[in-house]
Amino acid sequence: xxxxxxxxxxxxxxxxxxxxxxxxxxxxxxxxxxxxxxxxxxxxxxxxxxxxxxxxxxxxxxxxxxxxxxxxxxxxxxxxxxxxxxxxxxxxxxxxxxxxxxxxxxxxxxxxxxxxxxxxxxxxxxxxxxxxxxxxxxxxxxxxxxxxxxxxxxxxxxxxxxxxxxxxxxxxxxxxxxxxxxxxxxxxxxxxxxxxxxxxxxxxxxxxxxxxxxxxxxxxxxxxxxxxxxxxxxxxxxxxxxxxxxxxxxxxxxxxxxxxxxxxxxxxxxxxxxxxxxxxxxxxxxxxxxxxxxxxxxxxxxxxxxxxxxxxxxxxxxxxxxxxxxxxxxxxxxxxxxxxxxxxxxxxxxxxxxxxxxxxxxxxxxxxxxxxxxxxxxxxxxxxxxxxxxxxxxxxxxxxxxxxxxxxxxxxxxxxxx
Amino acid sequence: xxxxxxxxxxxxxxxxxxxxxxxxxxxxxxxxxxxxxxxxxxxxxxxxxxxxxxxxxxxxxxxxxxxxxxxxxxxxxxxxxxxxxxxxxxxxxxxxxxxxxxxxxxxxxxxxxxxxxxxxxxxxxxxxxxxxxxxxxxxxxxxxxxxxxxxxxxxxxxxxxxxxxxxxxxxxxxxxxxxxxxxxxxxxxxxxxxxxxxxxxxxxxxxxxxxxxxxxxxxxxxxxxxxxxxxxxxxxxxxxxxxxxxxxxxxxxxxxxxxxxxxxxxxxxxxxxxxxxxxxxx
Numbered sequence: 001x002x003x004x005x006x007x008x009x010x011x012x013x014x015x016x017x018x019x020x021x022x023x024x025x026x027x028x029x030x031x032x033x034x035x036x037x038x039x040x041x042x043x044x045x046x047x048x049x050x051x052x053x054x055x056x057x058x059x060x061x062x063x064x065x066x067x068x069x070x071x072x073x074x075x076x077x078x079x080x081x082x083x084x085x086x087x088x089x090x091x092x093x094x095x096x097x098x099x100x101x102x103x104x105x106x107x108x109x110x111x112x113x114x115x116x117x118x119x120x121x122x123x124x125x126x127x128x129x130x131x132x133x134x135x136x137x138x139x140x141x142x143x144x145x146x147x148x149x150x151x152x153x154x155x156x157x158x159x160x161x162x163x164x165x166x167x168x169x170x171x172x173x174x175x176x177x178x179x180x181x182x183x184x185x186x187x188x189x190x191x192x193x194x195x196x197x198x199x200x201x202x203x204x205x206x207x208x209x210x211x212x213x214x215x216x217x218x219x220x221x222x223x224x225x226x227x228x229x230x231x232x233x234x235x236x237x238x239x240x241x242x243x244x245x246x247x248x249x250x251x252x253x254x255x256x257x258x259x260x261x262x263x264x265x266x267x268x269x270x271x272x273x274x275x276x277x278x279x280x281x282x283x284x285x286x287x288x289x290x291x292x293x294x295x296x297x298x299x300x301x302x303x304x305x306x307x308x309x310x311x312x313x314x315x316x317x318x319x320x321x322x323x324x325x326x327x328x329x330x331x332x333x334x335x336x337x338x339x340x341x342x343x344x345x346x347x348x349x350x351x352x353x354x355x356x357x358x359x360x361x362x363x364x365x366x367x368x369x370x371x372x373x374x375x376x377x378x379x380x381x382x383x384x385x386x387x388x389x390x391x392x393x394x395x396x397x398x399x400x401x402x403x404x405x406x407x408x409x410x411x412x413x414x415x416x417x418x
Numbered sequence: 419x420x421x422x423x424x425x426x427x428x429x430x431x432x433x434x435x436x437x438x439x440x441x442x443x444x445x446x447x448x449x450x451x452x453x454x455x456x457x458x459x460x461x462x463x464x465x466x467x468x469x470x471x472x473x474x475x476x477x478x479x480x481x482x483x484x485x486x487x488x489x490x491x492x493x494x495x496x497x498x499x500x501x502x503x504x505x506x507x508x509x510x511x512x513x514x515x516x517x518x519x520x521x522x523x524x525x526x527x528x529x530x531x532x533x534x535x536x537x538x539x540x541x542x543x544x545x546x547x548x549x550x551x552x553x554x555x556x557x558x559x560x561x562x563x564x565x566x567x568x569x570x571x572x573x574x575x576x577x578x579x580x581x582x583x584x585x586x587x588x589x590x591x592x593x594x595x596x597x598x599x600x601x602x603x604x605x606x607x608x609x610x611x612x613x614x615x616x617x618x619x620x621x622x623x624x625x626x627x628x629x630x631x632x633x634x635x636x637x638x639x640x641x642x643x644x645x646x647x648x649x650x651x652x653x654x655x656x657x658x659x660x661x662x663x664x665x666x667x668x669x670x671x672x673x674x675x676x677x678x679x680x681x682x683x684x685x686x687x688x689x690x691x692x693x694x695x696x697x698x699x700x
Contacts, residue, residue, distance in 0.1 A: 240495060240607075243502040243506075245613075248509060249509070289502065289503060293506045293507055293510055294510060325553060326553075332564065332655075332656050335660065338663065339567050339662055340615070343567070346666065347574060350581075354601075
């Protein structure tokens, strides 16, 4: 993941002291990073944690250089990983709106900031989920590999992929992609890597039917929170599903149709629910939770009654014991409500502050005053100075935003979210 | 008090399964220190050692960012798991019990009237099974409400911690990590708490109906006896809530760095209530 963030640093124009051993990287990073598809990043960042650097120093730079040259290829570049992961280029192919309807925040950031909730190594598995978007990425990929081989004279031997297990392929591809990003500058121009790429793709294309299944299993995964840039690229089993009450309602209906939580099977429920992005693993775990949730109340009914009765004996006030308990409950609830209220206030304030910070930033940038971004953010970290001194510090070069700054700082007076 | 300490206190007071799910603030701070130190070392060392020094600095920064991201992932996973649990429990509780409550309230009213005519000194253990069940149900709903609010608190405190640590990072290293990182965090599942808030409000509504109903037949009860002792006897959620409120109050009362991104102080009535509770509490 450091890859992701350091790139953000680069692209935001920060004077990062790049080590001298990475000469050409910053330039190419700047250009090509924003165009790189998400899945690779997500994948990379995940794998970085789990697989520290296997030796192929596959270089991103030469690949990307290549991509630059063939103009159409960055688009289809999305596809090969998209064969196994969701394609950033085709968000419309995903149909997961219902899963994230509860989320309001708009992510203005580009797809690079996308976070998939799914993690873990990729393990393609054939699932019952129908392929929703197979054709397009596969086509794209085919186009891409044709492009690659045409452009590069690197007609790879398909030997690598042809009879490989899809799992092995994907793991290897994963590692390969990982190291790409991790060793981003370490090995510019290792030609072997280019050899490596096309065979994978062509072999993947050979396995088209299997791929489609894989693809579908990927598409079956829950989307990342950020609606515009769905990413998967993770293990189906470990993927996280966001259960909304509506989805849960459908689940309960399906379970009831099948005769109750004990009788219902995950497969049956899955079939009945007809939800696009649900996999059997999700249903299985959810069913288990559902069972325990319903079973426990039944179980504790007997014992809790005794418990409750004994609790009433504690205050040793006869009739009042009952009332006290209710009062206690009410107090507890009051306290909790208070906390909830405070949290809501805090949250809305924080959001608003960030929002206004962004507005200010934009305004300052529009003013084309050099160093404004830095000073804007720097002033927020300005230490020790109370509000009044904060204002002159940050508004040295700006007259227009000053008023709004004043208003903003006054608003946030005397308190720190820290 | 410093944030790290407050966070520690909060973690201590949390429900046991939650304790290791909070932000690893200390670790991040240590990493940050490492970054600063290694960057300083790199820039001040002579040129032969410079490259390794710089590599070290870069590695430290990378590790910092990596940890940040790993933490966010952890939050997401835990949050969504809890959310799923709450969705299940919420539906199970409120659905069934709204009906039960209405029915039970009616029945209980009759029973109470009958009982009032009986020996008043008799211990309440002879209460109807229904009312006992109702009490249990009410307790469960309130507990569910409490846990959900605590999950919201979990999200808030982790967000605050993240915001603080990246602000420190920016300040110490001069980078611009804060803005893009926070933007990303704002879009994360663990920060998107609208659903849980809604469930919480629904619980509140349900409980208000319940209390209103119970108020009807307990109209004559005196609230003289201090009920706090009973409530405080149950640990976990209640204490955790109190701790959370205290933390928020402290977070918002005073700060060493005021800035554009600071929050205003909390309203004072909280402190009064909290103080009462604290005194009477465990």
